[in-house]
Amino acid sequence: MATPYLAGGHTDPSLRSQRLSLLLLLLLLPGSPVAPHMExxxxxxxxxxxxxxxxxxxxxxxxxxxxxxxxxxxxxxxFPDNVTRAARYLSLQNNQLRELPYNELSRLGGLRTLNLHNxxxxxxxxxxxxxEALTRLQHLYVAHNQLSAAxxxxxxxxxxxxxxxxxxxxVFPLTFGEKPALRSVYLHNNQLSNSGLPPDAFRGSDAITxxxxxxxxxxxxxxxxxxxxxxxxxxxPAPSWPSAGAALPPRCPSFQWTPQxxxxxxxxxxxxxxxxxxxxxxxxxxxxxxxxLTQNNLISKVPRGALSRQAKLRELYLQHNxxxxxxxxxxxxxxxxxxxxxxxxxxxLATVPAGLPRTLAVLHLGRNRIRQVExxxxxxxxxxxxxxLQHNxxGASGLPARALRPLRGLHxxxxxxxxxxxxxxxxxxxxxxxxxxxxxxxxxxxxxxxxTPSLAELNLAxxxxxxxxxxxxAFCRLHAxxxxxxxxxxxxxxxxxxxxxxxxxxxxxxxxxxxxxxxxAGLDQLRELSLAHNKLRIGDIGPGTWHELQALQVLDLSYxxxxxxxxDLPEALEELHLQGNRISSVGPEAFLGTPRLRTLxxxxxxxxxxxxxxxxxxxxxxxxxxxxxRRANRLHMTSISAEAFLGLPHLRVVDTADNLEQVLVQLPxxxxxxxxxRRGLSRAGPS
Numbered sequence: 001m002a003t004p005y006l007a008g009g010h011t012d013p014s015l016r017s018q019r020l021s022l023l024l025l026l027l028l029l030p031g032s033p034v035a036p037h038m039e040x041x042x043x044x045x046x047x048x049x050x051x052x053x054x055x056x057x058x059x060x061x062x063x064x065x066x067x068x069x070x071x072x073x074x075x076x077x078x079f080p081d082n083v084t085r086a087a088r089y090l091s092l093q094n095n096q097l098r099e100l101p102y103n104e105l106s107r108l109g110g111l112r113t114l115n116l117h118n119x120x121x122x123x124x125x126x127x128x129x130x131x132e133a134l135t136r137l138q139h140l141y142v143a144h145n146q147l148s149a150a151x152x153x154x155x156x157x158x159x160x161x162x163x164x165x166x167x168x169x170x171v172f173p174l175t176f177g178e179k180p181a182l183r184s185v186y187l188h189n190n191q192l193s194n195s196g197l198p199p200d201a202f203r204g205s206d207a208i209t210x211x212x213x214x215x216x217x218x219x220x221x222x223x224x225x226x227x228x229x230x231x232x233x234x235x236x237p238a239p240s241w242p243s244a245g246a247a248l249p250p251r252c253p254s255f256q257w258t259p260q261x262x263x264x265x266x267x268x269x270x271x272x273x274x275x276x277x278x279x280x281x282x283x284x285x286x287x288x289x290x291x292x293l294t295q296n297n298l299i300s301k302v303p304r305g306a307l308s309r310q311a312k313l314r315e316l317y318l319q320h321n322x323x324x325x326x327x328x329x330x331x332x333x334x335x336x337x338x339x340x341x342x343x344x345x346x347x348x349l350a351t352v353p354a355g356l357p358r359t360l361a362v363l364h365l366g367r368n369r370i371r372q373v374e375x376x377x378x379x380x381x382x383x384x385x386x387x388x389l390q391h392n393x394x395g396a397s398g399l400p401a402r403a404l405r406p407l408r409g410l411h412x413x414x415x416x417x418x419x420x421x422x423x424x425x426x427x428x429x430x431x432x433x434x435x436x437x438x439x440x441x442x443x444x445x446x447x448x449x450x451x452t453p454s455l456a457e458l459n460l461a462x463x464x465x466x467x468x469x470x471x472x473x474a475f476c477r478l479h480a481x482x483x484x485x486x487x488x489x490x491x492x493x494x495x496x497x498x499x500x501x502x503x504x505x506x507x508x509x510x511x512x513x514x515x516x517x518x519x520x521a522g523l524d525q526l527r528e529l530s531l532a533h534n535k536l537r538i539g540d541i542g543p544g545t546w547h548e549l550q551a552l553q554v555l556d557l558s559y560x561x562x563x564x565x566x567x568d569l570p571e572a573l574e575e576l577h578l579q580g581n582r583i584s585s586v587g588p589e590a591f592l593g594t595p596r597l598r599t600l601x602x603x604x605x606x607x608x609x610x611x612x613x614x615x616x617x618x619x620x621x622x623x624x625x626x627x628x629x630r631r632a633n634r635l636h637m638t639s640i641s642a643e644a645f646l647g648l649p650h651l652r653v654v655d656t657a658d659n660l661e662q663v664l665v666q667l668p669x670x671x672x673x674x675x676x677x678r679r680g681l682s683r684a685g686p687s
Contacts, residue, residue, distance in 0.1 A: 168192060565586060
């Protein structure tokens with residue numbers, strides 16, 4: 001039928017209106033076809049919502065992401081219902097779960113991380129098939145539960161397994177065996193004996209780098225350890241860092257993982273990885289401390305060849321065991337071509353072990369029974385940097401001349417608590433730290449320290465040094481010395497010839513009776529000086545004593561016999577200790593020369609006395625023992641002048657506790673500094 005037209009070729013208006021109405025009706029009808037080019041994917045269709053469907057989450061739990069379910073710390077007694085099948089990370093730590101139902105776990109085949117730390121799960125509550133369906137599981141944390149045996153089967157995909165702090169007495173071949181991706185195994189704080197650890201426990205798991213067996217019941221080093229091991233701990237007690245699944249602090253999120261963590265777990269949790277993570281599942285121990293933990297065992301021997309395959313082992317911790325010389329031989333450590341850290345402290349060794357590898361950097365032999373160090377035993381580890389021999393039985397002949405000469409790169413030598421009567425002769429020239437307090441050293445000769453010009457730290461505290469036997473040139477070649485500790489000796493005067501580069505000088509608990517400016521001359525870099533617990537009086541401090549200590553920030557004059565604040569203190573002083581003296585007043589000009597002072601201690605050392613003492617009825621704030629009356633500040637309420645702290649804008653702490661009365665102290669506001677008197681001319685204060 002022909003379409004009617006009006007004059008001029010235009011369509012009939014009534015027909016055009018009918019066509020538009022029909023088109024609109026077709027568009028509004030349900031199921032009406034729409035041309036592909038007309039569909040707007042961002043516009044909601046009729047009957048649909050613009051929001052995604054809600055994600056199911058168990059009651060009381062939180063689900064910060066579609067693949068994350070956090071039910072930690074809710075005191076749950078039953079496994080939560082309605083855990084989504086899409087879950088990749090599930091945290092159930094810090095609850096009261098006693099069992100894991102197989103039917104619930106079998107639904108979660110996509111799990112990558114399962115955290116069950118700190119529950120009440122027993123081996124009976126963990127069926128053999130519990131992890132059968134978790135074929136993608138990479139991280140399993142079951143520490144701090146009540147397992148008496150390890151699961152017989154763990155998934156082949158596993159990378160980290162933490163079963164620490166249970167009661168595990170038995171491990172099975174497929175618990176950790178045949179796991180090509182397994183990197184870290186934590187079994188410390190259990191009840192494993194050698195019979196509970198089968199010879200093939202790690203067969204087929206050739207990527208394990210960290211193994212923790214500390215605090216178990218091992219009597220000898222387990223055989224057939226993974227050749228890939230880099231860190232092995234067998235010491236006592238267990239490390240202080242938490243197990244891999246340890247609980248987080250209450251205010252921290254208890255469940256935090258990222259895909260980056262899972263993707264990068266192929267490398268051991270090292271510093272570069274830790275810095276890149278935004279979310280962590282649990283507190284991670286210091287990367288430097290990760291290793292094989294075997295402490296708190298009773299290991300008395302390392303069987304021959306037990307460590308012959310561990311060419312990659314870098315850290316070996318065997319402290320706190322019962323190792324004797326007969327339990328080791330010349331081959332025990334000789335095949336460990338990568339070993340850098342060896343801890344054999346707290347054992348029963350009488351000699352330095354033989355066959356130490358060349359790569360060794362740290363050797364810890366403290367608290368053994370070593371009487372003498374033989375040079376031949378130290379020719380292997382020529383690159384040794386730290387040698388720790390504290391608390392042995394080294395006597396006068398314990399370190400023969402040149403015994404340490406092979407160790408040309410030695411940085412630190414610890415000899416604390418032996419019976420040495422003098423500084424060892426012919427020490428390595430590059431030695432930077434010599435630590436030998438609590439020995440019997442009674443003399444320092446002119447050349448005793450001449451062979452160690454690089455020494456930066458020297459600790460001779462609590463020996464038997466007297467001023468008459470410290471040569472005036474004993475320290476003259478120590479141009480790099482920064483720290484000198486001579487505390488707890490019998491010195492009556494400051495040593496002469498102190499190195500000018502000193503930053504710290506400790507002379508507390510001697511018998512100093514005089515301070516003169518000459519021994520302190522040139523110490524313009526000294527920052528800390530401790531003279532506490534001596535017998536110094538105001539008259540014993542010579543004029544100009546502090547004159548050259550331009551950098552001194554901390555001065556400790558506590559527990560002497562000072563009757564007032566010493567005058568002309570160093571201008572840079574920030575912390576001043578005067579407690580335990582005989583100070584009864586503080587005058588207005590006491591701190592004129594110390595405008596940077598921040599902290600001042602003037603307390604009285606409070607000590608309890610018996611009921612029958614004549615002091616028992618005295619003021620409760622300060623009842624010193626009779627023998628300490630001469631060393632007790634005696635400040636009253638108004639003993640400190642109101643102007644004493646003017647011009648000290650940085651002063652924040654004035655400690656006057658335990659004096660005879662509560663002392664009124666008003667910290668100053670910022671006040672312009674008053675003119676300072678010339679040094680050495682003013683000695684204001686009561687005599």
